[in-house]
Amino acid sequence: MKTIVNKKQRRQAGFTMIELIMVIVILGILSAVAAPKFLDISGDARAAATDSMHGAFQSAFNMAFAAHRAAGLTADSGTGDTQYVTDCDSAKNYLDGGAWPNNVSCDTGVITYPDARTSTITAEDADSAAQLSSI
Numbered sequence: 234m235k236t237i238v239n240k241k242q243r244r245q246a247g248f249t250m251i252e253l254i255m256v257i258v259i260l261g262i263l264s265a266v267a268a269p270k271f272l273d274i275s276g277d278a279r280a281a282a283t284d285s286m287h288g289a290f291q292s293a294f295n296m297a298f299a300a301h302r303a304a305g306l307t308a309d310s311g312t313g314d315t316q317y318v319t320d321c322d323s324a325k326n327y328l329d330g331g332a333w334p335n336n337v338s339c340d341t342g343v344i345t346y347p348d349a350r351t352s353t354i355t356a357e358d359a360d361s362a363a364q365l366s367s368i
Contacts, residue, residue, distance in 0.1 A: 279348040283350055286334060287368050294362050297314070301317065307359070317363075318362070318363035320354060339354075352367065
């Protein structure tokens with residue numbers, strides 16, 4: 234007894250070499266385009282951290298101003314957290330822990346952030362909170 238086998242049944246299923254090469258090429262192109270976007274996020278992270286710190290410092294200065302007005306303090310009264318924000322030394326009294334964060338320095342009213350941008354403290358007075366210049 235002879236068995237007849239259809240030619241289509243003998244053909245093995247799978248991908249051809251050309252199809253596999255095309256997939257590898259497409260993956261290579263996608264990774265070449267996407268890799269630089271993911272590798273350069275550290276700069277974006279530093280900039281976001283600087284923006285966050287700048288906002289936190291300004292908020293602390295605004296809260297100090299409100300506390301000073303509520304307590305009826307003047308520029309001449311007090312030390313520590315009852316002192317007006319006028320420079321780096323008086324400003325750090327209103328920061329958590331009473332010190333500037335790591336990688337942040339302040340000298341003569343100029344704050345230097347981790348990404349090397351700077352902002353200047355404008356002193357608090359009877360009518361307005363201490364202000365930070367734009368970074």
